[in-house]
Amino acid sequence: MSETRRGERVNATREQILAAAERLFAERGVYAVSNRQVSEAAGQGNNAAVGYHFGTKADLVRAIVRKHSEPVELLRRRMLAEAGDSTEIRDWVGCLVRPLTGHLAELGSPTWYARFGAQVMTDPGLRQIMAEEALTSPTLQRIVEGLRQCLPDLPAEVRAERADMAAQLMAHMCAQRERALAEGRPTPRATWHDAATGLIDAIVALWSAPVTRDAGTGGNSDEQGGTRS
Numbered sequence: 360m361s362e363t364r365r366g367e368r369v370n371a372t373r374e375q376i377l378a379a380a381e382r383l384f385a386e387r388g389v390y391a392v393s394n395r396q397v398s399e400a401a402g403q404g405n406n407a408a409v410g411y412h413f414g415t416k417a418d419l420v421r422a423i424v425r426k427h428s429e430p431v432e433l434l435r436r437r438m439l440a441e442a443g444d445s446t447e448i449r450d451w452v453g454c455l456v457r458p459l460t461g462h463l464a465e466l467g468s469p470t471w472y473a474r475f476g477a478q479v480m481t482d483p484g485l486r487q488i489m490a491e492e493a494l495t496s497p498t499l500q501r502i503v504e505g506l507r508q509c510l511p512d513l514p515a516e517v518r519a520e521r522a523d524m525a526a527q528l529m530a531h532m533c534a535q536r537e538r539a540l541a542e543g544r545p546t547p548r549a550t551w552h553d554a555a556t557g558l559i560d561a562i563v564a565l566w567s568a569p570v571t572r573d574a575g576t577g578g579n580s581d582e583q584g585g586t587r588s
Contacts, residue, residue, distance in 0.1 A: 380397045442454055460533065460555040
């Protein structure tokens with residue numbers, strides 16, 4: 360067998376394993392699925408195929424994340440080019456939300472990536488993998504900076520808290536919609552584009568919400584948009 364054909368077979372096998380793992384992890388949870396089950400679902404007679412091609416389960420999760428990161432990154436670049444130096448929170452939140460929902464729409468139906476992402480987000484160790492991948496994304500860093508410039512007075516701890524809330528909202532609402540579509544159940548919004556609009560509305564409201572001082576310090580006032588008097 361030529362090196363070219365061998366390389367093609369290896370790549371095809373890797374893609375089959377990634378697709379099977381993503382589906383099983385999405386439906387059952389990452390740690391409820393063994394490498395053997397992934398190998399069998401991928402049509403591999405060798406139960407050690409997952410370990411041979413990817414290494415540990417964490418390595419396999421990272422490979423699935425990276426498989427989807429590139430197309431999402433491309434969509435973000437396009438949106439960031441349109442946003443320019445906007446001072447509108449909604450524009451930056453749109454750059455965060457629409458690339459993911461747009462990617463899910465482009466994948467067709469059924470998809471598993473949103474549910475896979477939600478499963479990963481619930482595990483501290485695996486969630487760190489997604490966090491590490493995000494830190495290497497120049498587009499995500501630009502979105503973070505854009506939001507910071509829109510809300511310069513938001514306290515650092517509140518900023519971190521709301522970023523986590525926004526991430527959880529995106530992950531689980533997309534997973535919920537994806538699950539409903541897979542099961543043939545009705546969804547509140549007709550399309551991924553419309554679902555993104557609802558998410559953006561909610562996340563903009565989250566970022567713009569007033570910040571309440573700790574009542575234990577004697578303060579009890581609300582401060583719109585994180586602006587302290």
